[in-house]
Amino acid sequence: MLTPFTAVQIADPVPERPIEDDGLSIKQFRTSHGRRLSGKAQPPHFVSSSSRSSVHGGSPSLRPVDDSNHSSSGNQSRHQYYSEKLLAQVGDWLEHERKKASSLKKKTRRRKSASPPTEADQEEHQGTGRPRTDSIDSQSSEIGFDKLQRILEDSMASMGLGSLPHHPPKITRHRHRKRRSSLHRTASSDTDYVDGDAIVPACDVWLDNSKTLSYSTATANLEELDERAQREREAWIAFKNEIIRTAHTLKLKGWRRVPLDSGESIDVVRVSGALTNAVYVVTPPSDIPGHEGKKPPAKVLLRIYGPQVEHLIDRDNELKVLQRLARKKIGPRLLGTFQNGRFEEYFNASPLTPDDLRDPEVSKQIAKRMRELHDGIELLPHERDGGPAVWKNWESWLENTERIVTFLDKQVGAARNDGRRNSIFHAWKANGYVCGVPWPQFKAMVVKYREYLNTFYQDQKALNEALVFAHNDTQYGNILRFQPDDKKSPLLQPANKHKQLMVIDFEYAAANIPGQEFANHFSEWTYNYHDAKAPWACNATMYPKPDEQRHFLKAYVDHRPQFPHASSTPRLTPADGGAHFSPGLMPTNSSSSIKDFMLDSRAPPGGWTAADQERDEQTEKRVRDLLEETRLWRPVNSAMWVAWGVVQAKVPGLDSGEAPAAEDDDDDAGADEFDYLSYAQDRAFFFWGDLVQMGLVKAEELPEQLRARLKIVDY
Incomplete structure (x- = not known):
């Protein structure tokens, strides 16, 4: 129902290709105070196993997608889908490798010297000199490509296909950067991508906001607070300290400059009207000790899931949906997740009325x-x-x-x-x-x-x-x-x-x-x-x-x-x-x-x-x-x-x-x-x-x- 100031990318979502994998699981990297991010393989994709389970159901019974309870027609459909996808990807790889081999053969030998070309150089360039022969590796590559092409054609014929199906992703080559494993880089507040999958840091933290829901910052000065109000204020400061600690654990970009246990220096405002979740706009201090003159980290949106939500929403499925949307630049950008909530990118936007x-x-x-x-x-x-x-x-x-x-x-x-x-x-x-x-x-x-x-x-x-x-x-x-x-x-x-x-x-x-x-x-x-x-x-x-x-x-x-x-x-x-x-x-x-x-x-x-x-x-x-x-x-x-x-x-x-x-x-x-x-x-x-x-x-x-x-x- 009502939701607050989360935001999405405003770029026009023009997809380059359809979604290619079944599930699109987000790669989540567990973090801790003392260790760098590390990655681990994801388990098989799971779906609901009974009529009572759904993509939004609470605590659904899960099973792998190849469960025998699926109908034979459903299995055939999935086998056909994945077979066509495999053919498309192999065909794309073959096309890419052939183009690369062809471009290497066309390249002329570069001269390191800046002096004018010699007569021998000119003869070779004009074709009057002794021609260069293709290497044995090049010839064997062509033979291997031809054999793979025949295998593809036989497979397509057996499946009744006249041409390669269109199941991207296309093979893309990124410019080489400094040699640095993606599994060992520092997490940032931006959603990063490796091989098309979003890297979203996650940690085993539970943020307890149950003692702060009724607290109002518009309170009288500290001397006038009664005993109950003092307890509520202390709980509020403790809650803000835990927000900072969780931001440190997730290594949100820039937030590690905010000192631990400095909860009084950050501004946390709950967005009214949210029914399913408690949502807060978290603003860092404008001046951080030891970092004067530097731009403070960006505001973030903190979403803490409601107590009854586990009966309604499949959070794992929601994260997969958000990743699919992020690929098309129409979903909210996740900054990090914890056990009962997540951090999201914040935009200064206002809801409709x-x-x-x-x-x-x-x-x-x-x-x-x-x-x-x-x-x-x-x-x-x-x-x-x-x-x-x-x-x-x-x-x-x-x-x-x-x-x-x-x-x-x-x-x-x-x-x-x-x-x-x-x-x-x-x-x-x-x-x-x-x-x-x-x-x-x-x-x-x-x-x-x-x-x-x-x-x-x-x-x-x-x-x-x-x-x-x-x-x-x-x-x-x-x-x-x-x-x-x-x-x-x-x-x-x-x-x-x-x-x-x-x-x-x-x-x-x-x-x-x-x-x-x-x-x-x-x-x-x-x-x-x-x-x-x-x-x-x-x-x-x-x-x-x-x-x-x-x-x-x-x-x-x-x-x-x-x-x-x-x-x-x-x-x-x-x-x-x-x-x-x-x-x-x-x-x-x-x-x-x-x-x-x-x-x-x-x-x-x-x-x-x-x-x-x-x-x-x-x-x-x-x-x-x-x-x-x-x-x-x-x-x-x-x-x-x-x-x-x-x-x-x-x-x-x-x-x-x-x-x-x-x-x-x-x-x-x-x-x-x-x-x-x-x-x-x-x-x-x-x-x-x-x-x-x-x-x-x-x-x-x-x-x-x-x-x-x-x-x-x-x-």
Whole structure:
């Protein structure tokens, strides 16, 4: 949900090649106070092994990718993928070595003397002297190249390939630097790369911020602090000292100049509004003793993971996603990781506001950035085979959600009027069940809706082919605007203004249907997480109107980012008989364009060609398809965030199985505690409202208390 001032590279992400490896694991180098960085081999790539595990699931069961539980078709697909990749890489190596050998043969012998050439030299240059013969090594190399070429051709023939597949990476040769092993160099705050993999230092440190969450630096002078405030201040200084120590351990660039135990000299400010994590901007002292006159180290962003996050997010997968994004220069730059958090690069940028989302120009810019993300990151085979991540999240979080909601359902009738409804732990009870109905009924309706949704797709393969790499949490706090200081910056040009937007927080990024991404974004229009009274509330009247949705989707469809396969409308293929397939959807009957019946639609003075008309009609068809797709996927988006809110919530008495007394739980809520259960309940009301609109349930079949609170969006 809400995230703070993390930032990403602002360069236009123009990929030179698709992602070539399955997993793209980050090479992490463990560090310590007394040792230099050292590298160790990574274990095999792992993926989730059950339907309940997902790329975002909490504590998923892991297995190697060649597990026997995979279907034979999945194994064949992976074998084909890796076989083609191997052929491409060997072919590329062969081409490179032949060019190198050829260039060596063409080079003439260099003369070290500056004197004029002798007659013998001239004869050799003109070919009248004795010709130089190729070496035996050169001849044997050619023979070896020819044999390897025949092996490649035989392999391609056996696989039914007429030419080498395009599976980079291309072989690149870097200029030689001073002989120095990459495994023994000093870590820096920049993300370094070796053979295409990011080197991110890591250490076995746990930063405990539990005693500092309620501390405010805007306190009276030290003499006026009471005993409790003194303890809180001491805990805050100790926390800042640990930040410095961890920065030293990770060898963040420049931060080793900041003395240990000098926590009072650094500025640490928590960014408000973050729900999943605690996020801080860490600023070094402007003057460091012994380093006067030197530029201080850069500010860094410190992210400490929330206590319930292990049930929701697969952090190893998140780091792999961030590395893939960094390769395309659209992901946050990691500086170092520790057990319960990480350091990231900090940019001086500001998040958008709820009103910004409604600005037509800003909405258009967000759509362009979203298209660039969807087209810029290729899905890996196992991601596409796994289907939409929104369902994988639901399945992964289902067990915890069921356990918590079942416990909460027992409290609805007994504690509804016990005088604690104003407590953050009990406010949801005033509106009945947290899911609107008892848990079994809610779960059964999700199953019924999923079956209904699947009827709109030909089969699972067609559904998976429509997937894109989606952010899945594009709310206003996750979109920052960077304003360049340089007035001549290319980002200030009208054509590049959308590139000022930086999307952050890829914790939930994964494969999803485009319509689900749009449903999530449009639903976020209904929230203001900084509202003083009800930051958790969903205001359905703020959902974008049809014209606003169309404006956004047309900007998305029309945008042509500089990525492969982005020059035409994606996944829009005509079917036989004049019908058209929506992306993955069953064919729908096409109707004649309204332009055929309008006098004003005749060719403009510049000439309205048949290609122009066809392109315009395809754009309109694509927008209509996406509008329908967005409406269809909106309920599952709500269901996923219902589960998220339930799992995130602190539930007193859950472990003991008994509801606590009022005096036992209300003191545990912090001043900035977010009401996750009320958030989940409002999302459930949105879910039920959509199902009523779809006709999957009749309003009169629902409990009276739920009917009065349905969130209805009839478009």
